[in-house]
Amino acid sequence: MLRRNATIYDVSKESGSSPTTVASVLNGTWKQRRVAEKTAERVLAAAAKLGYRANLQARGLRTSKSRMIGMILPLHDNRYFSTLAECFEEEARARLLCPVVVSTRRDPAEEKRTVETLIAHSIDQLFIAGATSPNVLGEMCAQAGIAHINVDLPGTQCASVISDNYWGATQLTQYLAKSLPDADRVQDPDIYFIGGIAADNNTKQRSKAFKDVLRNLGFGKIGPEHINTCGYDALNAELAVKKLFETLGRAPTALFVNSTIAFEGIFRFLNTQSDDVVRQMNIGCYDWDPFLSHLHFPVAMVRQDAGAMIAKAFELLDSGEYVESKTIQVQPELFFPSEV
Amino acid sequence: MLRRNATIYDVSKESGSSPTTVASVLNGTWKQRRVAEKTAERVLAAAAKLGYRANLQARGLRTSKSRMIGMILPLHDNRYFSTLAECFEEEARARLLCPVVVSTRRDPAEEKRTVETLIAHSIDQLFIAGATSPNVLGEMCAQAGIAHINVDLPGTQCASVISDNYWGATQLTQYLAKSLPDADRVQDPDIYFIGGIAADNNTKQRSKAFKDVLRNLGFGKIGPEHINTCGYDALNAELAVKKLFETLGRAPTALFVNSTIAFEGIFRFLNTQSDDVVRQMNIGCYDWDPFLSHLHFPVAMVRQDAGAMIAKAFELLDSGEYVESKTIQVQPELFFPSEV
């Protein structure tokens, strides 16, 4: 065995065939290059003997393909994104592509740098999931001729597959609103939305649904004091809910928590409150976590359908439709506590 | 702007310098190649104008480096592994390497294929985290001359950084054992270990600590009926605990749950039982999840210190110590419910 990796030239010497023949045998194009079966066998045997492994950088340089497919994510440590990553990897493997997942912490500069690097490595396709600046990234891909698609957060540069946030949030708000007193008795309902980033499309859609539902139910216009887009961050959410309790001087009737990350912070705060107080609240979380289904208080959840989103995204990439700037919405699942 | 990516030859033409000079300016080696400052500036301007981006496959082919660093993981959708991934990415970026994370579903064939691919892409270093066959993978890396290190599960082929599973499990078992009747009254204590894979080192260490603690406390020898290594899988754990309840005809006094994944299954089952029954149990989980800290019953947890493990692993890689076959153990954190 060689100290370095064997190349087609080593295999060529060992098998007595030319590098061309060796290459075509080893990359599967030997039939259309009319290599005799016997020769192919000799080459394969030699390759096996030397432990040949194709140098994919060389191949990639020549073909300007890499058989790698990238995905950028805001973060790993979250049920939704990690599920997206797993679904992505599964589909990628089914297509014999090597999945490469990188998180970019919702940092536009990091996103750019990462995409830059992935492009420079000639990845074949890119999934842009939850990026803060999808259009900038899409532009980069387009310029480099790399097929790409937005997932979770939409862009206008290419096709996007996202959750039907408006629908999901509508359902969740309607559920939460049941606990409110009748509309004709109150114009400023005791329900609050916490978490997410105001500029982010998902949060926009969800908070819009939140407002629309309440308005349609007759609660009047929902003001900014009902919607605290304090970020996707546990600590901020914790502080936000603490402040809400202080301002009200009591627990709110209903809470719409935007993401499990925000929920973590809310959860920490609620654990400082008495069980009875918390149990009387009606709490919903946009995003799902198995452990939220049976806390000491009920939580309604919306689970985004990561599998369906990834499948749809691959479909658009495979069919070439990804170039059209359109947005596909995938319906999430609802997990509501059984009525008491 | 060119329709394809600009190359050093394009920049060469644009700037009037040779490709050699252009390359050295663009990759930062121009000082040692004695390129005049003026020339460098001209080249940089031309590169910027053309939107030059180095083809990393070409560079990698020539240098047999890629500035990519890989990590393979069993899965993403788990707090522990996703935290490992995030810590890994952060450290990798600090070293100006592009982190590449791939999950391999505890499938030895998938692990081999993935490592094969990563090696073929000339990744510079590899983190082997939680692999079922670390030595096979280590051997492949060694043969390809790629620096590598085991994390979470140890191998003998190179250095390993793992949790101090024995210590953590000892602490957890001691905590759980407090709820058992005195040893002199019972030789077959009512405490059970569920989850994990018998062949896996972590499970071995944890179950050994479990047995040792109980034996040392005077509970006699702990037989196989106390240890159900039903895998890292929610469904199996659910079935296992169900069967345990049926066999006993009641709830066990204490439960050592090996991983949050197993805990998910156990949790599903416990939710079918009455709160009172569950609250009287004493439950511990090896692994941490924020939502487990305040379920409707108390759960003790062990949190593995992903940050410290990754930091240590990079230290060994950076210093070259990774070639020695040694195992570094990192102490996990304990999260025990405050005594009632």
Place this chain on the structure above:
DNA sequence: TTACTTTGCGCAATCGATAGGGCATTGAAG
């Protein structure tokens, strides 16, 4: 002026694979 050093830059080979095109040899038809 001569001799030698320093400065500035480019030639050409190389990394390992791919692909277009061409050259023998064999076989079949006439």
Place this chain on the structure above:
DNA sequence: CTTCAATGCCCTATCGATTGCGCAAAGTAA
């Protein structure tokens, strides 16, 4: 025995960057 197609294989250029080495011009010392 020709003629021509089919078969089997290989030559060579190429992808885009890196790097050892060499050459010319400018600077310095004697």
